[in-house]
Amino acid sequence: MNLHQLHSQTRRQFLNTTGQFSLGAIALQSLIGHASAASSGNPLAMKAPPLPSKAKAVIYLSMSGAPPSLDMFDWKPELKAKDRMDCPENFLKGEKFAFIKGKPKLLGSPYKFAQYGQSGTWVSEKLPFMAKMADDLCVIRSMNTDQFNHAPAELMIYTGNMRNGSASMGSWVTYGLGTENQDLPGFVVLLSGGSDPTGGKACWANGFLPGAYQGVQCRAVGDPVLYVSDPAGMSRETRRRSLDALKKINQGEAELFGDPETITRIEQYELAYRMQASVPDAFNIAKETPETLAMYGAKPGEGSFANNCLLARRLIEKGVRFVQLFDWGWDIHGTGAHDDLMSAFPKKCIETDRACYALVQDLKQRGLLDSTLVVWGGEFGRTPMNEARGGSKALGRDHHPHCFTMWMTGGGIKRGINYGATDELGYHIAENKVGVRDLQATILHQLGFDPYQMNYRYQGLNNRLIGPTNEGKIVKGILA
Amino acid sequence: MLLRIVTLFAVLLPAAAFSEPGAVKGVDFRRDVLPVISSKCFHCHGPDEKARKAKMRLDVREDALTDRDGVRAIVPGDPAKSEMILRIMSKDEEEVMPPPKEDKLLTAAEVEILRKWIVQGADYSQHWAFVKPQAVAVPASPAGTVARNSMDNFVAVKLAAQGMAQSPEAEKLTLLRRASFDLTGLPPSTEEMSAFTNDKTPDAYEQAVDRLLTSSAYGEKWARMWLDLARYADSTGYGSDKFRMNVWPWRDWLIDALNRNVAYDQFSTEMLAGDLLSGATPEQITATGFHRNTMTNVEGGTDDEEYRVAAVKDRVATTMQVWMGLTAGCAQCHSHKFDPISQKEYYQLFAVFNQTEDADREDESPRMSVKTKGEEEQRAKLNAEIAEIEARGGVASAAFEAELHQWEAKIAPLADVLPPTKDRDLPANIAATLALEPSERSQQQRTELNEFFRLKSKIFAAAAKEIEGKRAQMAKIKSVELPIMRERTADKRRKSFLLNKGNFLAPGDEVAAAMPVAFAPPPKLVQGEEMNRLALARWIFSADNPLTARVAVNRFWAQIFGTGIVETEEDFGTQGQFPSHPELLDWLAVKFQTPKADGGLGWDVKALLRLIVTSQTYRQSSKVSAVAAQKDVRNRWLSHYPRRRLEAEALRDQALALSGLLSRKIGGPSVYPPQPDGLWSVAFNGGQNGYPTSKGEDRFRRGLYTFWRRTAPNPTMFTFDAPSRESCTIRRMPTNTPLQALVTLNDPVFVECAQSLARHIMSDAKGDAASRIRWALELCLCRSATDAQVAALRELYDAELANYKGNTVAATQLATNAALPLPQGADAAELAAWTVVANTLLSLDGVLMKN
Incomplete structure (x- = not known):
């Protein structure tokens, strides 16, 4: 068999032959639904979505640890009025808290709120930049989850399963759509705040999907992508020559054995070579103008949230499909100054407020916001009561699954609206509950998937991001 | 529409592909009908009583034939009167089945299958895998094929039926490399290569196989598979993922048991219930560490009972997956939609595992002191x-x-x-x-x-x-305190309940321990015996169990040939794939479980592997013939040996072995080979974030000894498709990605191997650059090198020698590291040029693949 025949076979085999027996491939095909989709052995080859889409890329800003909505977006004057009063009995009945013991006191927000924009969105004084873009945001104040520990709650929201082992949202999306720029990873994960999220690397794991779809954690220090640099002492020219020799021998191998896999491997090594050039370039924020750097508050060389926001825009601009930022440090319990509402929380606001604003404005200015879905939020909410763990004098709030705030923008989402509401003390949802499953269904929908149909068969189950039941609903009220 | 076409492909082709020419053009229930009604109908008309609509089920013949007010779903012989067909064909949106919202409409071909089946009399036979395998007569081998053992006859008959033929035998050395990787996970040494080349005796290959089977590396290689099955890791998993420094003695027990070739039934029984055997030895109790590899959650505020229950469920799911190829986990929330495991039966199995002392505690008790x-x-x-x-x-x-x-x-x-x-x-x-x-x-x-x-x-x-x-x-x-399985005392037994939707806070009716009835008769207990893990193990290995031996031989087959006879190794249920060679599967299963005294293998794993790797099917060349490329690209009929990429561990071990760095130390605590800084930063784990890179020999140990942290597994292994080991992994799905290319080119571990290999090329090979290149190619590929291969690397070597001659600094950087300084009298440029050649060699397709 000659090389040309092998090449065409590599393209053909995926649909015509592999699919007959491989369940994974069948799922992929039925998901994508057209023949040209899987035109090569490359698992990340670009694929069109099965349905019309509003967004083609996602930037997910994960606030790891769960930010206190009541001090950011969910203004509760009644709670303020009852500050440090006993919390109502019915708050405690049948409830389980992570740390609160006995009878806690209510805790009104120590910060001032005001309304902004045409939408009249309430925003706390700690978020002056986000306040400026109130009319860009769809603020959902009625988020709800059933998990109240960090790891299971993060896994639930990012992988659709409270336990480890499922595929993350970014993996699903790259599995379904591939990625535009083959010289960069399709699903990039960027961390700030000094720690992995509590859910760990499982938050961006491929789970039961093939390994090619796992999130690629890119780093601020060292190689942005592991092993992207040639060994010390090896020039690009040497690497090129070594790959030329490799290609020659591998082509001989392909001719000798006739295995299409060899052709794919040759392509992957060439792809890796191009990645070696494009990754350092994409990750070099020093190439941005001083104005842009200042707008984000980004400083080249740091592993900051601001740098990561700027990186996210650069990556999306270059055709990366899914960028997820995890910013650790939002676990505002109030056990001391390091995690309280008066010192730690304002610090987190300063670290992130300007950068979030800059990201949205930058995307808008570059015409990328319409096709990019931006999501901001944590894994659950925080109690309207002061935690006071062990009699701590520092102010803080315990884990609270019943309600929390997230915001979205771009990618076919209504801008300048507030959706849903909590009750007057911010304890339960009062209207338009949006569950984690609803959020997942909506994100998939915006990308052109039917969230109910998108599945991958593994160990006897048709696994879906939205879980086994159909409780998740697309949140029609926020769609533009 | 397009979606429909794809579905049609997916369902029809296997059925068509598996029908044998010359057979009656009829429809076979198990092969053709069950896959259709199982995936399109059982969801609402199957075993799950809660999901069942119209109180009608199609998985039981009597029920499907029942007259309901003059309407019968199936009227044998008469599709026109069968409501099932009428509803499927209906144009009325209210009437048509399956309901349009299910998006499961049948293809024309599927309807035709059902219609024919009803015409034939709507005969139900049980799902093939739930019927005990029977002794199968070995077919005569078609003329012109080589059959070294009975296995070959089955394969050759199928090939002939497809109009295809066996391939010629592979090159001798290729065969040696293949068997070495399959049996020991390591490439042959240069001595082994030359001894084998020079051995002209007719059974030289069989002798090599016997030598490989007795090598201590055999246990290490096959432990890898069991570590995936057992979800073995050196950390507890979940958010904080703390170190679990005391489980490696179980891994060492595993290696040793495999090397001792403990019979599969005994080996399995010890893992499941070694503690319950009468007069259990410390080794048998050590074996129970298998099920203590479940995750524990020590994050503050988590409910220990919730995660204890999760661990028990994991044990049920893992046991059924590993030994019976069933996806029992589905039944924890509702009765299984496709297979005969009711929710009650699931919790009866749960009850079997619900009596051990462990309870998601941070100290992992109960434990046993193991003298290591x-x-x-x-x-x-x-x-x-x-x-x-x-x-x-x-x-x-x-x-x-x-x-x-x-x-x-x-x-x-x-x-x-x-x-x-x-x-x-x-x-x-x-x-x-x-x-x-x-x-x-x-x-x-x-x-x-x-x-x-x-x-x-x-x-x-x-x-x-x-x-x-x-x-x-x-x-x-x-002594290391190994977590073990230990039954609670008689006065402290837990009650077990059916858990509604699997929720540990929503117990329903109390259930007693029992085995699901559809597969094999319940174990007969004698006075004093309980329905416990030991009874379960005996039931799994009872002669009546239809699945155990099939699942086992299929798994070993898949490890050798890359794909199982049943491709869905994890699912032998009605949703699984039909075997490519059903008779061969049964022949192997019966042979494997029949006692040696009766002419079988008596669960002897090494004997089974020997049978497979000494077959002519295994010994074929891996060249794809033009016919195969046309008719059978996935090589399901085995007209040639299936090329496959080496697994993550073998890739590491090979690079270390070829470059002379590999340590052959067996067992002991897990080690920390170099990895990039900063990959371990996990929240709430008491500061277990530093990676204590090993020194000396431990940097170069085999991959299976690498410390396995569930949330942050070794990045190189992960890139080559190793699982996280959070739960049981039956098969790894091989991928081919650019990130893998970056590993073999630039991972400092692979670069160090290239540096070391370069030194061997300079010191061990003789002659001019071309002969040294030939020597290195033959070492790495384990076959004779072609002139074209030599020329490609010669050109590279010359270019790099010239390049580095003028640049000693770069040459020294590339060719040396702290542990490998420039050898006395060596020329840095020459060593650097060889390092580039070696780096290229270690990335060759022929090196990464099993040919």
Whole structure:
């Protein structure tokens, strides 16, 4: 068999032959639904979505640890009025808290709120930049989850399963759509705040999907992508020559054995070579103008949230499909100054407020916001009561699954609206509950998937991001 | 529409592909009908009573034939009167089945299958895998094919039926490399290569196989599969993912048990219930560590009972997956939609595992002290050191004797002439002894003198201090406390309940331990026996169990050939794939489980593997013929040996072995080969974020000894498709990605291997650059090199030599590291050029693949 025949076979085999027996491939095909989709052995080859889409890329800003909505977006004057009063009995009945013991006191927000924009969105004084873009945001104040520990709650929201082992949202999306720029990873994960999220690397794991779809954690220090640099002492020219020799021998191998896999491997090594050039370039924020750097508050060389926001825009601009930022440090319990509402929380606001604003404005200015879905939020909410763990004098709030705030923008989402509401003390949802499953269904929908149909068969189950039941609903009220 | 076409492909082709020419053009229930009604109908008309609509089920013939007010879903022989067909064909949105919202409409071909089946009489036979395999007659091998054992006959018959033919045998050395990787996970050494090339005896290959099967590397290679099945890891999993430093003795037990070739039934029984065997040995209890590899959650605020229950469920799911190829986990929330496991039966199995003492505790109790080899070695070493110190400074030592003489010489003359003073206050008996000549002293006097002088001796004091230090070290050696399975005592048994939707806070009816009835008769318990894990193990290995042997032989087959006879190794249920070679699967299964006395293999795994790897099917060349490329790209009919990429561990081991760096130390605590900084930063884990990179030999251990942290597995292994081991993994899905290319090109571990291999090319190979290149190619590929291959690398070598000649700094950077300095008299440019060649060699497709 000659090389040309092998090449065409590599393209053909995926649909015509592999699919007959491989369940994974069948799922992929039925998901994508057209023949040209899987035109090569490359698992990340670009694929069109099965349905019309509003967004083609996602930037997910994960606030790891769960930010206190009541001090950011969910203004509760009644709670303020009852500050440090006993919390109502019915708050405690049948409830389980992570740390609160006995009878806690209510805790009104120590910060001032005001309304902004045409939408009249309430925003706390700690978020002056986000306040400026109130009319860009769809603020959902009625988020709800059933998990109240960090790891299971993060896994639930990012992988659709409270336990480890499922595929993350970014993996699903790259599995379904591939990625535009083959010289960069399709699903990039960027961390700030000094720690992995509590859910760990499982938050961006491929789970039961093939390994090619796992999130690629890119780093601020060292190689942005592991092993992207040639060994010390090896020039690009040497690497090129070594790959030329490799290609020659591998082509001989392909001719000798006739295995299409060899052709794919040759392509992957060439792809890796191009990645070696494009990754350092994409990750070099020093190439941005001083104005842009200042707008984000980004400083080249740091592993900051601001740098990561700027990186996210650069990556999306270059055709990366899914960028997820995890910013650790939002676990505002109030056990001391390091995690309280008066010192730690304002610090987190300063670290992130300007950068979030800059990201949205930058995307808008570059015409990328319409096709990019931006999501901001944590894994659950925080109690309207002061935690006071062990009699701590520092102010803080315990884990609270019943309600929390997230915001979205771009990618076919209504801008300048507030959706849903909590009750007057911010304890339960009062209207338009949006569950984690609803959020997942909506994100998939915006990308052109039917969230109910998108599945991958593994160990006897048709696994879906939205879980086994159909409780998740697309949140029609926020769609533009 | 397009979606429909794809579905049609997916369902029709296998059925068409598996029908044998010459067979009756009829429809077979198990092969053709069940896959359709199972995936399109059972969801609402299947085993799950809660999801069942119209109280009608299609998985049981009597029910499907029942007259309901004059309507029968199926009227045998008459599709036109069968409501099932009428509803499927209906154009009315309200009537049509399956309901349009389910998006499961049948294709025309599927309807045709059902129609034919009803015409034939709507015969239900049980799902093939739930019927006990029967002895199968070995078919005659078609003319012109080589059959080395009966396995080959089955394969050759199928091939002939497809109009295809067996491939010629692979090159001798290729065969050696193939078998070496499959049996030991390592490439052959140069000595093994030349010995095998020179061995002209007709059974040279069989002898090589026997040698590989007895190599200690065999247990290490096959442990890898079991570690995936057992979800073995060195951390607890979940958010905080703390270290679990005490489970590696289970891994060492595993390697040893595989090397001892403990029969599969015994080996499995010990893992499931070793603690319940009468007179259980410490090794048998160690084996139960298998099910203590479940995750534990120690994050603050988590409910221990919730995660204990999760671990018990994991044990049920893992046990059924590993030994019976069933996806029982589905039944924890509702009765299984497709297979005969009701929700109640699931919780009856749950009850079997619900009696162990472990309860998601941070200390992982219950545990057992395991005396490890390392510990024994450490003790022996310290004892030897103590003996050595005593020999040079103890009372029996020459030095002590000499010091005593010196003192005597000083003290004795004075003792005679002066009255005793405080300084020289000698007890009467010592003074009396000193008065005597040494030769006149009795044994007792000598002992008394030594005892007395000990306190004055500087030499003895120094030795005693040293010994004290060693004893303190000895006291610090702790046995490893291995988590084990242990049943709660009779008075502390837990009650088990059906958990609604699997929720541990929503218990329903109480259930008693039992086995699901659809597969094999319940175990017969004698007086004093309980329906416990041991009873479960016996039931799994009872002669009536239709799945156990099939699932086992299929898994070993898949490990060797890359794809199982049943491709869905994890699912032998109605949703799984039909076997490509059903008769062969049954023949192998029956042979595997039949006792040796009756001509079978008696669960002997090494014998099974020997049978497979000495077959002609295995010995074929991996070249894809034009016919195969047209008719069978996935090589399901095995017209040639299926090329496949080496698994993550084997890739690492091979690079280390080819470059002469590999350590062959077996067992012991897991090790930390170099990995990039900063990959371990996990929240709430008590600061277990530093990666303590191993030193010396431990940097170069086989991949299976690499510390396995569930949330942050070794990045190189992960890139090559190793799982996270959070739950049982039956098969790894191989991918081919650019990130893998970056590993073999740039991962410092692979670069160091290239540096070392370059040194071997310079020192071990002879002749000019071309002959050295040939030597290296043949070492890495394990076959004769072609001139074109040599020329490609020769060109590279020449270019790099010229390039580095002018650049000593870069040459030294590339060719050396702290552990591998520039050898005396070596030319840095030459070594760098060879390093580039070696780096390229280690990335060759022929090196990464099993040919």
